[in-house]
Each structure stands twice: as C-alpha cells, then as structure tokens.
Amino acid sequence: MSTTAVDTSLGRLIAADAGWFFSLYPDAGEGGGGFRSSYKRNRAFVAKGSAADPERAATEAGRRAGSKLRRYxxxxxxxxxxxxxxxxxxxHDPKELRAHLGAFFRDLRLGLGGDPLPYAWVPxxxxTDHGLHAHFAVGxxxxxRLIKEAWGRGHVHIKLLGDLPVGSGALSEARKAAGYLSKYVSKSFTEPGSQVFxxxxxxxxxxxxPVKLALSGYSPADVLAQASDFLDGPPVTQWSSASVEDWAGAPAIWAQWGA
Structure with missing residues (x-):
C-alpha cells in the first residue's frame, strides 16, 4: 500500500510515492510533469556513449538541454x-572560444557598471571553414558600441526579437530567443562533428x-489547476501525451502561462 502525506497548502492527503507530479517554474511561466507509479524500476548505470540507441539518446539529451535553456x-x-x-x-578551438566568451561577458558586465548580468550563449x-561563432541572449x-568593444575580436550583431502577435511581451520575446538558442544546442548533440565531450x-x-515549485495531485487536471491558481490564470498552451498515438512512455503533460 502506498504511504500518504499531507499537502498542507491544499489540506488533502496525497500518495507520497505514486500519483501525478508537476514541476512548475513560475518565473518562466512553464511546467511539466507526469504520472509516477509506486513501482520504481532499478536503473542500471550506462557509460557515456554506450546507450542502446545512441541516436535516440542524443536527441533526448538535446531536448532536455534545450528545455532547461528555454526556461532560463x-x-x-x-x-x-x-x-x-x-x-x-x-x-577553430572550442576551448579558446569559451575563454574568449568568458572575457567578453566579464568586460560587458564591467562596461554596464559591474552589476550581475543574466545571459546565455551557445556556440x-x-x-564554411571559418570555424566557430557564438549566439547569445541578454535581457x-x-x-x-559597448558590445563591440567588449568582444574586440571581430563582428557583432544584436537585435530585439519582433514579429510576434499583438499583445506579446518580454516573456514571449524571450521564448522566441530561447527557441533559436535551443535549436543550436540540440544540433550539438545530433550533428556529426558538433559534439563537445x-x-x-x-x-x-x-x-x-529559475526556481522550481513541486506540485502533486490525483490527476493532470488537478496539478494544472494548482499551477493555474499559483499563476492567477489558465495556461495559454498545453500538451498531453494522451494526444499522441502509440505513446510509449509514462503519461506526461506540459503547459505554458503568460504572453
């Protein structure tokens, strides 16, 4: 029999080791989760590069990395x-590029006054045979001129993301920027010659x-309702594995809030 625990925020009993779980990232307006049974399969260690289906493993790793970057x-x-x-x-040296990028963001931060600066970059x-360049995002x-001075190694380009529906705000713009960066990250897992072990x-x-809020409940509707209550409104986009024919994994859901 499953053990139970009290969800003090909702005043209900829930299964501690079985049920629907949802990871909500409030600042990102996004979350995902699924159903976990009380049965826990023993997972054997798999050495890097030794997956039974390397192509699928690389695709999944790229998807996870892209999701994490998108939320950030x-x-x-x-x-x-x-x-x-x-x-x-x-x-043409990946280590050299990373050293140059570290110096670039340090100098850029100093040029802006020295305060902490959130950013993300992807090589x-x-x-052609020109080697590496880097894509980055700031908020x-x-x-x-300041970007060019901090880089000091060639050309720079920067733009605010546009071409979005009327009413879109900084969150939608950031998601669009993240979409571009995530695409480059995914390529580094799947394209020959792009791996950087x-x-x-x-x-x-x-x-x-972003801070993660762990929710749990009896059903997909239950955990989505909890997330919607926390974010003061229903999701603008949601997905469920129930809509995918021949879904092979555990039941899963995902949703986004805000614009």
Whole structure:
C-alpha cells in the first residue's frame, strides 16, 4: 500500500510515492510533469556513449538541454539575441572560444557598471571553414558600441526579437530567443562533428536559475489547476501525451502561462 502525506497548502492527503507530479517554474511561466507509479524500476548505470540507441539518446539529451535553456531565458526575460563572429581566419578551438566568451561577458558586465548580468550563449560552427561563432541572449538594451568593444575580436550583431502577435511581451520575446538558442544546442548533440565531450554545450550567468515549485495531485487536471491558481490564470498552451498515438512512455503533460 502506498504511504500518504499531507499537502498542507491544499489540506488533502496525497500518495507520497505514486500519483501525478508537476514541476512548475513560475518565473518562466512553464511546467511539466507526469504520472509516477509506486513501482520504481532499478536503473542500471550506462557509460557515456554506450546507450542502446545512441541516436535516440542524443536527441533526448538535446531536448532536455534545450528545455532547461528555454526556461532560463524565459525566467530572465532574455529577449535580445546577438551574434559574435571572429575576424580573419576565425576560431577553430572550442576551448579558446569559451575563454574568449568568458572575457567578453566579464568586460560587458564591467562596461554596464559591474552589476550581475543574466545571459546565455551557445556556440555554433560555421557552414564554411571559418570555424566557430557564438549566439547569445541578454535581457536589456546594450549599445552596440559597448558590445563591440567588449568582444574586440571581430563582428557583432544584436537585435530585439519582433514579429510576434499583438499583445506579446518580454516573456514571449524571450521564448522566441530561447527557441533559436535551443535549436543550436540540440544540433550539438545530433550533428556529426558538433559534439563537445567535456565542454559545456551552452553556458549561462550563475545565480539566475529559475526556481522550481513541486506540485502533486490525483490527476493532470488537478496539478494544472494548482499551477493555474499559483499563476492567477489558465495556461495559454498545453500538451498531453494522451494526444499522441502509440505513446510509449509514462503519461506526461506540459503547459505554458503568460504572453
């Protein structure tokens, strides 16, 4: 028999080891979860690169990384997307790129007064032989001159994301920026030659990770209602594995709030 615990916020008894669980990220206006049974399968350790289906494992790893990056960008309203490109023959050393990016964001922060600055960046290989460049997102206006001075290694580009429906705000803009960055992250897991074992596939400023709120209940409607109560409104977008024919995994749900 499942043990029970009291959910003090709702004054009800819930199963502690079985039921619907939902991870809500309020600042990102997003959450996802699923059903967990009381039966817990023993998971064997699998060495990196030794998955039974490496292609599927890489795709899933890319999806998880992209989701984590999307929530970070949304929570911090990173709605301005930029690109840093090298002059001359470019850069072909992933470690060197990461060192240059570390210096860039330190100098950029100092140029803005030294206060902590949330940001995210993702490397990408040029389709030509020019090597690497980087895409990044920030959540405030920064003069292009200051970005160029902080980079000092070539060309820069920065823009506020637009072409969104009327009524869209910084959250929708940040989600669009995150969509671009997540696409580059996913490619680093699946494209030949893009794997960077031992190095971060993307990086973010420390101290700005979105807070997670753990919810639990009897049904998908139950946990979504709890999340909606917390965010003062229903989700604008939601998905359920029940809508997917031949879904092979455990029942799952996902939803977004806000605009």
């Amino acid at each position: 960008c949304a929570a911090n309203r990173l709605n301005r997307l930029g690109t840093l490109t090298y002059a001359g023959t470019g850069c 990408e290989w040029h389709k 405030r206006y920064i003069h292009r 031992g190095l971060h596939r993307y990086d973010v400023a420390q101290g700005f990770q």
